[in-house]
Amino acid sequence: MTPRYLGMRLATFVLTILVASTLNFAISRLTPQDPIAALLGRMASRGRTVENGAEILALYRERLGLDDPLPQQYLNYMGNLLRGDLGYSLAFFPIKAEAVILRALPWTIGLLSVATLLAFTVGNLLGALAVWPRVPAGFRWLVYLSMPFSAVPYYLLALILVYLFALNWSVFPLGGAFTPGSVRGFDLATLGDLLHHATLPVLSVVLAVIGFWALSMRGIMATVLGDDYLIYAQARGLRSRRIFSHYAMRNAMLPQVTALAIDFGRLISGQVLVEIIFNYPGVGWVLYNALRAADFFVIQGVTLFMVFAVALATLILDLIYPLLDPRIRY
Amino acid sequence: MATMSGQARESVVVLAVEGLSIHYEMRAATVRAVDGVDFELRDNEVLGLAGESGSGKSTLALGILRLLRAPGRVVAGSVRFGATDLLALDESALRELRWRQFAYIPQGSMSALNPVMRLQAQFRDTLTAHGERMPRAAMHARFVDVLQGVGLDADLLPRYPHELSGGMRQRVCIAMAMLLGPRLIIADEPTSALDVISQRVVLETLAAARKAIDASMLLIGHDMALLAQVTDRLGIMYAGRLVEMGETGTLFRDARHPYSRRLIASVPDVRARREFQSEAMDSEPQWPLDEPLQEVAAGHFVRPWGGGYDS
Amino acid sequence: MTRRLPRFLTPVMTLGLALLALVLVPGLLGQFVADPEQMRLMAGGINAPPGHDHPLGTQNEGRDLLTYILKGMPNTLLIGLVGGGSAVLLGTVLGMLAGYVGGLLDGVVRNTVDIGLTIPPLAILIMIAASFSIVTPLMMGLVIALTSWMHPTRVIRSQVLSLREREFVLLLRLSGASPLHIVFRELMPNLIPFLAATFVNAVATAILASIGLEVLGLGSFQTPTLGNLIYFAIIGNAMWLGLWWWWLPPIVIFIVLFMGLFFVSTALDTLANPRLEQG
Numbered sequence: 001m002t003p004r005y006l007g008m009r010l011a012t013f014v015l016t017i018l019v020a021s022t023l024n025f026a027i028s029r030l031t032p033q034d035p036i037a038a039l040l041g042r043m044a045s046r047g048r049t050v051e052n053g054a055e056i057l058a059l060y061r062e063r064l065g066l067d068d069p070l071p072q073q074y075l076n077y078m079g080n081l082l083r084g085d086l087g088y089s090l091a092f093f094p095i096k097a098e099a100v101i102l103r104a105l106p107w108t109i110g111l112l113s114v115a116t117l118l119a120f121t122v123g124n125l126l127g128a129l130a131v132w133p134r135v136p137a138g139f140r141w142l143v144y145l146s147m148p149f150s151a152v153p154y155y156l157l158a159l160i161l162v163y164l165f166a167l168n169w170s171v172f173p174l175g176g177a178f179t180p181g182s183v184r185g186f187d188l189a190t191l192g193d194l195l196h197h198a199t200l201p202v203l204s205v206v207l208a209v210i211g212f213w214a215l216s217m218r219g220i221m222a223t224v225l226g227d228d229y230l231i232y233a234q235a236r237g238l239r240s241r242r243i244f245s246h247y248a249m250r251n252a253m254l255p256q257v258t259a260l261a262i263d264f265g266r267l268i269s270g271q272v273l274v275e276i277i278f279n280y281p282g283v284g285w286v287l288y289n290a291l292r293a294a295d296f297f298v299i300q301g302v303t304l305f306m307v308f309a310v311a312l313a314t315l316i317l318d319l320i321y322p323l324l325d326p327r328i329r330y
Numbered sequence: 331m332a333t334m335s336g337q338a339r340e341s342v343v344v345l346a347v348e349g350l351s352i353h354y355e356m357r358a359a360t361v362r363a364v365d366g367v368d369f370e371l372r373d374n375e376v377l378g379l380a381g382e383s384g385s386g387k388s389t390l391a392l393g394i395l396r397l398l399r400a401p402g403r404v405v406a407g408s409v410r411f412g413a414t415d416l417l418a419l420d421e422s423a424l425r426e427l428r429w430r431q432f433a434y435i436p437q438g439s440m441s442a443l444n445p446v447m448r449l450q451a452q453f454r455d456t457l458t459a460h461g462e463r464m465p466r467a468a469m470h471a472r473f474v475d476v477l478q479g480v481g482l483d484a485d486l487l488p489r490y491p492h493e494l495s496g497g498m499r500q501r502v503c504i505a506m507a508m509l510l511g512p513r514l515i516i517a518d519e520p521t522s523a524l525d526v527i528s529q530r531v532v533l534e535t536l537a538a539a540r541k542a543i544d545a546s547m548l549l550i551g552h553d554m555a556l557l558a559q560v561t562d563r564l565g566i567m568y569a570g571r572l573v574e575m576g577e578t579g580t581l582f583r584d585a586r587h588p589y590s591r592r593l594i595a596s597v598p599d600v601r602a603r604r605e606f607q608s609e610a611m612d613s614e615p616q617w618p619l620d621e622p623l624q625e626v627a628a629g630h631f632v633r634p635w636g637g638g639y640d641s
Numbered sequence: 642m643t644r645r646l647p648r649f650l651t652p653v654m655t656l657g658l659a660l661l662a663l664v665l666v667p668g669l670l671g672q673f674v675a676d677p678e679q680m681r682l683m684a685g686g687i688n689a690p691p692g693h694d695h696p697l698g699t700q701n702e703g704r705d706l707l708t709y710i711l712k713g714m715p716n717t718l719l720i721g722l723v724g725g726g727s728a729v730l731l732g733t734v735l736g737m738l739a740g741y742v743g744g745l746l747d748g749v750v751r752n753t754v755d756i757g758l759t760i761p762p763l764a765i766l767i768m769i770a771a772s773f774s775i776v777t778p779l780m781m782g783l784v785i786a787l788t789s790w791m792h793p794t795r796v797i798r799s800q801v802l803s804l805r806e807r808e809f810v811l812l813l814r815l816s817g818a819s820p821l822h823i824v825f826r827e828l829m830p831n832l833i834p835f836l837a838a839t840f841v842n843a844v845a846t847a848i849l850a851s852i853g854l855e856v857l858g859l860g861s862f863q864t865p866t867l868g869n870l871i872y873f874a875i876i877g878n879a880m881w882l883g884l885w886w887w888w889l890p891p892i893v894i895f896i897v898l899f900m901g902l903f904f905v906s907t908a909l910d911t912l913a914n915p916r917l918e919q920g
């Protein structure tokens with residue numbers, strides 16, 4: 001990888017964050033009133049009151065420097081962002097917004113990475129096996145079965161899963177990330193408890209996304225099957241398993257990795273909503289509560305976090321891609 | 331040859347194809363790509379197979395090797411390799427025969443190598459698939475050996491296919507075919523992607539490498555001049571059928587079927603060959619193909635086309 | 642060996658259209674038979690299960706749920722049509738101009754799209770909805786379109802790029818036809834199946850985004866929509882109280898709707914590139 005490409009790629013990353021945070025600033029300052037008053041007002045109109053609204057307002061006019069000229073406000077905002085200062089949480093004053101988000105972050109990252117990896121692996125295997133010769137027809141049907149799920153939004157699926165497995169059959173807990181009041185440590189019981197709570201949230205994401213990966217992999221694999229290097233590998237008497245893993249899958253995965261980078265935004269958005277359904281204490285849950293409490297800086301922080309996470313994931317995938325495909329040289 | 335007794339002749343047949351028919355069955359139409367082909371390939375013999383583009387040469391090769399992809403399907407006939415009925419063999423027995431007994435040099439040599447794997451890994455896969463266990467150094471020595479046999483340098487081994495030129499890749503495929511010293515090599519236009527000069531050089535390399543391991547070879551091509559150099563016998567294919575077959579020298583001196591004659595008369599010049607092909611392909615078969623082959627001289631078979639056998 | 646044109650009404654298309662009809666017919670016509678009185682506070686008992694008077698029961702304020710759904714579906718569909726339609730319109734104009742004109746314009750559009758595609762739309766939508774009040778389905782649709790035109794633009798642009806080099810376009814260019822004429826009169830017809838597939842996908846995306854916002858409590862509560870219905874059901878603890886008639890019907894409608902859109906778009910895709918058909 002040339003330094004030039006690396007520089008270009010990093011520049012795109014920075015530019016994306018810059019554009020998104022500027023948009024964020026612009027949107028909140030385009031309101032006729034100041035953003036916090038607007039938010040508080042709207043919450044009040046929906047029958048929700050925010051405690052010490054007036055105090056907070058006064059504090060934040062100053063904090064935001066709303067009386068400064070706009071360019072000055074923008075510079076302050078950017079400067080604060082650069083220092084990782086997202087402002088105070090209105091709901092948990094005097095805790096900072098970044099602290100609220102950071103506390104929730106491990107849950108979100110844990111859930112998201114497990115669900116994504118699981119769906120990606122299983123979905124791709126399923127899709128590939130669906131067209132691989134002499135594989136039981138059951139796999140083909142599994143792909144068809146997974147199709148409807150991929151057309152349905154996660155969070156709606158999540159509601160049905162909660163109803164069936166938590167409410168009706170009580171197989172899994174209704175929500176949360178762990179049993180309240182349980183002692184947490186580095187032991188099997190804790191791990192079991194965490195997994196027990198994570199199963200339904202993960203499942204609702206996985207069920208929805210598996211079909212997406214399976215379908216596109218099926219199409220890619222159908223083409224790869226007729227590729228010359230596959231026929232040549234078979235002609236050389238390689239074992240079917242070896243051909244599948246190192247010849248067919250290895251090549252068919254390349255476009256899928258690209259697709260993963262593109263799809264990451266959708267994944268994280270769905271995750272936010274799934275957390276709400278399951279009261280899962282991640283960033284999505286923080287966002288939901290912040291929206292209800294008109295906690296402006298936390299809302300802003302979470303949206304910026306979403307942008308940052310997607311940009312970072314895309315950057316990482318872009319940087320490791322040349323390692324997967326030796327033909328790509330930047 | 332004609333004096334040889336039936337018994338003795340039988341014992342040296344490496345590959346016997348009988349009445350082989352292969353169809354591509356699609357919704358809109360069925361293409362009879364190979365239609366009742368018979369031939370035998372003897373020990374240490376090089377049999378050339380020539381015919382215009384689309385005459386079914388690759389399909390025939392893939393059918394023999396059991397590498398056909400849907401919608402291609404063998405609808406009739408048999409393929410015997412020595413005493414083994416290849417078409418009846420189960421998957422795992424077939425896998426064990428592959429490469430150790432018969433190797434294949436694909437028409438698409440350019441894209442036959444796995445693009446994301448280093449050459450040495452692809453060579454190693456071929457060895458280990460056939461239970462060859464040996465120290466890394468010995469393995470490496472073996473790879474270097476076959477590469478040098480086709481005039482390639484050992485420092486290619488850690489490279490990826492896209493880092494090689496077209497000619498190098500075709501040579502790699504030839505080297506790969508020599509790896510286990512097979513009894514039979516089926517080479518499908520092993521030089522098709524090269525310029526005229528490289529074609530000759532690569533073909534000579536292949537011929538020499540084959541000779542070194544005493545393998546038989548089915549060599550597919552449509553350049554008659556090139557085929558003439560390295561084959562013992564020649565079969566002419568037209569619309570999925572053999573229209574003439576005989577010793578290479580005989581055929582060049584005394585081709586009977588008008589199609590063979592045109593093929594032989596065609597100059598080995600790229601432009602002229604194109605014209606010839608398109609003319610032949612445009613039309614329905616110009617000659618009747620249903621009558622059985624007739625032996626017009628010892629070992630020289632021709633399909634009657636309605637004209638006289640004058641020379 | 643004649644090349645048959647793919648039929649329009651393939652099994653997948655038929656299935657998709659049938660599912661869509663299942664939602665669209667009551668969704669568009671139901672509002673005229675629904676009695677607005679039934680949506681009033683305490684039109685029936687509180688949390689009443691489905692019964693004779695209220696075929697889908699009532700919620701915690703005693704509003705009739707069937708009426709709410711019949712009144713809400715047109716709004717949800719409107720959001721989808723406006724959001725998807727505007728996104729595709731914007732994407733078509735930008736994509737065609739960028740793809741055909743090329744040069745600086747193309748560079749700007751391409752880079753904007755590339756950066757825009759990495760910003761998750763929900764993040765921007767949340768900020769917009771938290772800062773402005775979105776009061777009508779029309780506004781909701783337009784706001785969603787603002788965050789979702791990038792994908793249609795990219796798809797259309799690459800189609801135009803490949804069409805642009807075809808012979809008939811080259812001939813037209815040589816014959817001095819104006820670029821606008823070529824783009825909109827000559828290229829457009831070739832793009833119709835593509836546009837249709839893109840449109841169906843964009844409608845699904847827009848509805849999906851609107852549900853996301855509404856479930857977060859950022860919808861316009863003055864207008865009934867299916868997403869709002871789900872939000873109120875979550876807020877009202879419908880799930881834990883066992884009031885399945887409150888939260889389940891909108892979800893079932895969404896599932897049927899999204900599957901219908903999915904099948905139709907799959908069928909349109911095969912229509913647009915017949916090569917996908919095999920396999």
Ligand SMILES: Nc1ncnc2c1ncn2[C@@H]1O[C@H](COP(=O)(O)OP(=O)(O)OP(=O)(O)O)[C@@H](O)[C@H]1O
Nearest residue numbers: 354361363382383384385386387388389390400401
């Ligand atoms: N996968 C396929 N599906 C359908 N028809 C096919 C397929 N492969 C080959 N055919 C048809 O079978 C016939 C024979 O093709 P084949 O590739 O065997 O010809 P060939 O003699 O090897 O030609 P070339 O000299 O161009 O390699 C042709 O009419 C071709 O169109």
Ligand SMILES: [Mg+2]
Nearest residue numbers: 387388389437
């Ligand atoms: Mg061929």
